Amino acid sequence: DVSQETLDRSTVGSLRPGSFVNLERAVTPSTRLGGHIVQGHVDGTGKFLSASESGGFWTLRVSYPKEIGQYLVFKGSIAVEGISLTIAKLTDEYFEIAIIPKTWEMTNLSGLKNGSDVNLEVDIIAKYVERILLYRDGPDRSGNITIEKLRDLGFA
Incomplete structure (x- = not known):
């Protein structure tokens, strides 16, 4: 089941059977935190603008809605498609994230097309x-x- 709130704020409504999505286990009180705190609550959608590769590492550019811009900072965290990442560059219209080869291989980021909608979650x-x-x-x-x-x- 999916709530209207989820449909309004995310790309879930456009998924089809067999779509590749990223899922992670929830953090428990005894879980060691090794990164950003991601809750899985989508704050809005952005547009995947481009990807460039250099030596197996990728830089992705993503636009974001104005209402989440106040929460974004250079070297701060952003979850894109449920993947917690670090903002490597930030402008008033887009941010860039650096992707290591393992993340590129194991997530749906490598399948994104220019103009694709992506789910975004800001730092709680x-x-x-x-x-x-x-x-x-x-x-x-x-x-x-x-x-x-x-x-x-x-x-x-």
């Missing part, structure tokens, strides 16, 4: 930091005391 820690900063002074974000705010808190 970045989203939590944003939320904390946004609401540190209360939901109105201004820090001002208003009659409405006092009423909402039960003081007026």
Whole structure:
């Protein structure tokens, strides 16, 4: 079963029987963390723009929707098609990721065509930091005391 939320935010709706997808086991509290924290919650889709190879290593260029741009940083993490990767280059329209030969061979990245939609997941820690900063002074974000705010808190 697939929820409407998943269909709206991911490429799942375009999959056909036999499609190659990347699956990883969930992290447990006793699992050693050796990389980025990926939850498997797609934040949006981007477009696969290009791939270039040099000595068996690949550089992939992917566009991203503006609403996730604030969470992307150079050398930060991004999951593309469920694969946790490091941003090697970042612009306002796209990012590039460096792919080692083993990842290229063992994932569906090697089968992507220019213009293909790809699932993107940003760093969960970045989203939590944003939320904390946004609401540190209360939901109105201004820090001002208003009659409405006092009423909402039960003081007026």
